[in-house]
Structures are given as C-alpha cells and as structure tokens.
Amino acid sequence: MANPLLHVEDLRTWFRSPRGIVKAVDGVSFTVESGRTRALVGESGCGKSITALSVPQLVPEPAGYIAGGRILWDSEDLLERTWSAMRPLRGREIAMIFQEPMTSLNPVATIGRQLEEASTVHGGAWRAARARALELLERVGLRDPSATLRQYPHELSGGMRQRVMIAMALANRPRLLIADEPTTALDVTVQAQILALIAELQRETGMAVLLITHDLGIVAEVADDVSVMYAGQIVEEAPTAALFAEPRHPYTQALFASLPSRSRRGGDLATLEGMVPDPAAWPAGCRFAERCARRLPECADAPPWRSLAADRRVRCVLPGVDGGTA
C-alpha cells in the first residue's frame, strides 16, 4: 500500500500549567488517506481537538507544545519544519473549519473580501480572485452568491456562514480538510446539508478529511475509518462499519449503550460512573480502568494494543464481544 497522505505517529501535545504538565494528547497515532474520511470521536476533554490543531502546528503557544512524535505528510515529518516553513501548507494544502463560523470570520470585512484574501494569500492574482470567490460560493450551494459576496458575516445564518467557511477552506483546493465539530452549532436539517456537501466535495476533489466529532451518528453517516479517543489516547481503531457492528473497547461499548433511542424507552440508559482522570496526572495503567465494569488486576499496567483484524485494534487486555448497537 502506498504511504498515506497523513500519518500521525505517537503524537504528544502537552501543556504547561500551574498544576504541572497536562498531557492533553499522549501518544496518538492514526492515518488519513486521500479520498477517505477518518473520524476522531470522543467526549469533551479527550484531546481530539488538540490532536487536530497539532497537525498544522496551531497549538496555542507558549503553554502548549508538541513534546514528541511525528506528523508525516507525504512521508515528510512536519515537526522538522519551522513555524514559518509551515505557512505554505496551512490554508493551502491543509485547510481547517471549526464549530462556530462566526468566530472564524472577520466581522468587519465582506464575505467577498475574505474569500479573495483566501485565494490570493498564497500568491493568486487579485483579478481572478473575485471570479473565483463567486465560483466557490456557487459551489457550496449558496442561493444568491453575488449578493452574499457583498454581505457581512452577521447578515448570514449559521448554515450559510459554515458554507462560506467551507468555500474559503476549498479556495486553494486543499489535499486535507480538518473539520472540527463543523455542524455542532447547526440545526439537524442544516447539519445534514453541510455533511452531504463536504462528502460531495470530497468525491470531486479526492481530498482527505479528518473529522473531529462527539456525535456517533455523524461518524456512521460520513466516516470510513474511526479512532475513538479517551483521556488523551486512542483506545479503539476500526473501519466504521466494523466498529458500529461490534464495538470492542469497554469505553466505546459504554458510549453506544448510553445513546437514547425508542427501543430503550422505559428502561435506564447505560451510564459511566466516575469521571475522566485528571490530565495532569494520568494513571499509569489503563486510563479507563477506574470506570470499567470488566476491570482486571492486569489493568494496573498500561494496556497493549490488541490486533483484532488487519485494520482493527483495541487498547484493552479483554476486548469485549457484547455491546453491539443492534
């Protein structure tokens, strides 16, 4: 198999804090291939967003820093590049969209100006930029693109703003789109449209997508591969269909069991007792052990990866077989 477009290897992104070093991302590995979508799924504080920010090296400094690992981009380790040597990649080959498009857009510049800037900042001609902006807005499905060009962000709805962000991200035909909770602030109907749009653009351009989400429904709809994160680490990795047919890590199983649905009416939903351990003092052994119903004495040691298939692995000494979604 050819090398994947992006190969993150044993990434450690840490933060200095008054309470000591917070190991927000602590040994994360995954790949993203062209034309495919990898979902990083997990709950608040698991490190999924910091993982995403680490790829284009946008972790807030000086508190945050990448303490170790490799970020292989076309087999070149991006961590060897200086911050300024990263600039040609950011926004051109690697584009990002975030949850709240209002905070990502400049409130005092028209949509047209911001889109033109996106296509000229890497050296495009201003003259072509206006036409390109119009073309991009058309492409992301805005109804009246020439009117939108003259509008300011506050004049648009949340869904329209996210379409503008996607247009801006696509301005330079990136090879990787990192989407961090791109639809969390939107209505379900608008969410469906935005996810369908990203998938369609991916089919057209063959870009790779790294999708950060807490929503298993979104993963089921759009991801090819999934990495489940817990407490700064990946605990399970699988093709989407396999994961949903049979989640194997106790944490993944608990996530599925906690989802409300009609078939669970009248009964209690599964819950996780206790809390995620303190990121400034991760336990030495399995980080989920304290909340795990299947805990064994050997869980006091760091659990090894167990391979379940060529493309499936789980960080658990006793991967379960129950707990499917059906």
Add this chain to the structure above:
Amino acid sequence: MNALSDPTGNGGALVEARGLSKRFPLRTGVLGRREWRTAVDDVSFAIAPGRTVALVGESGSGKSTVGLMVLGLLEPTAGDVRFEGEPVAGRRGADAKALRRRMQVVFQDPFASLNARMTVAESVTEGMRIHGLNGDEAGRRAAAQALLEQVGLPAHALDRYPHEFSGGQRQRIAIARALSVEPRFLLLDEPTSALDVSVQSQVLNLLRRLQRERGLAFLFVTHNLAVVEYLADTVCVMEAGRIVERGDVAELFDAPSTETTRRLLDAIPSLDPSARRLRA
C-alpha cells in the same frame, strides 16, 4: 368524562396552553405603522401529571418562546396558559409566588444558569427560603443535602462553587435547585444539549426517575429527536411559530404526515453505516 372526575373540565391536564400567540414589534415604519414578527401562532397543548410533551422544531420555530409564555415569563399576545385550571397570567402577590413554586425550569447551559458567586447550598436553598420551606436554615441545608443525594452528588458538594463541577454535575445542581421548591411542572429547555452522551444518559435517567417518583409534568423543548423518542409521550412539531403536526411519539415518527416532520426525521444521522444517506 363527567364533571365529578374532571372538576377543572380540562381532561386532567396540569398545564394547558390555549391558542397561544406572540408577536414582536420589529420597527415602526413611516406614518407610525408598526411591523410585526409573529413568533408563535395559535399554539395549544395540554400536559397531564407524570407525562411529557415535547416541542420540537428548528431554531427560530418558536419553541423556546412557547416555553417562556407557559412559565408566565413572557406575556402572550393572544391566548392563555392555565395551571391546574387557573390562568397563569395576571397573578399578583402571594398568588403569583405560589405559582412560581409549582412551575420550574432547567435550561440548556448549566454554566450560565447557576450563580457563580453562590455556593451550591446557597443556590439550592434560595428558593426554599423565599417560599418559607423546610423550617430554619439547618432544616433547609438538610433538605438541600437530601436533594443532592437524589441527583447523585456527594454531600460535600454543598459548600463548593459551580466552577468546581463538570457540566453534567452542574446540570444536576440546576435540577436539584428546580426541585427544591417541590414543583409539579418542569420546563426542560434543551437540558442535555450541552452535555456529552455518557453524561446525557445520567441526566435523562435522573429526569425519568424523578418524574416517576413525583408525578412531574414535563414540557420538553428540544431539537434532539432521539431524546424525544426515548423520553416523551406526545410530540408537537413546530415550524414558523405553529404546531404543524402532533401525536403519540412512536406513531408520529413512524408515519409523519407533514413535510416538516419528515425533513426533521430524515436529517437525524442513523447509527447504521450501511444505511447512510448523507454520503453514498
């Protein structure tokens, strides 16, 4: 139903909204002519004790505005809300205070809805003090401790501040505070939307248990249809201020009769990757 078994003549409803409408003035045009935006248009429903009615719809459909009118926090342009058969509007003094005690609310964001400068004990006992419940301070503190236990928080939480708790714990504090004055009705406005799924399940289990034990009536305002399917008895689908469809949750979700409901249902991501619709 005869008059004896239904003295209020409202089919045993605890809370009833009848023909609620709300118009907001947008601006005054030339010649002083006013333009209006109709946020809620002729909305009616009834909630019996121990039952849950869900209001669903997209942002801007008017569902939260209905909630505020039900609580009497916003005056309807037309129509009225009745609690135990008596109108909610126009109450004064002790009468208004008695009603406040019986109708409580839990909002989406437990970071915004708790006073950051009050300890948990102060937040939870404030309502009791206002309504003169549970005797003296010691009695109220004991009652607050019992409530915290009911919502699954340790007793030492009493003397802590909101920032010391996670989102799910804060939402449980907000629920304990709502319950502190022994309400019969809870407005739940997106109570789990800000929470992680494993925490959401704790809060949903808690709400369901409290409803069972206390016979609480819930008005559940949300856009999350999976939660509606799990928790609600009746669902009202809103669009542009109006209820466009209503019915038993299972029946309505199985056979939606309006485009609005179908669109909402179609947009829910399925948990079956082989049945994906958003991506071929």
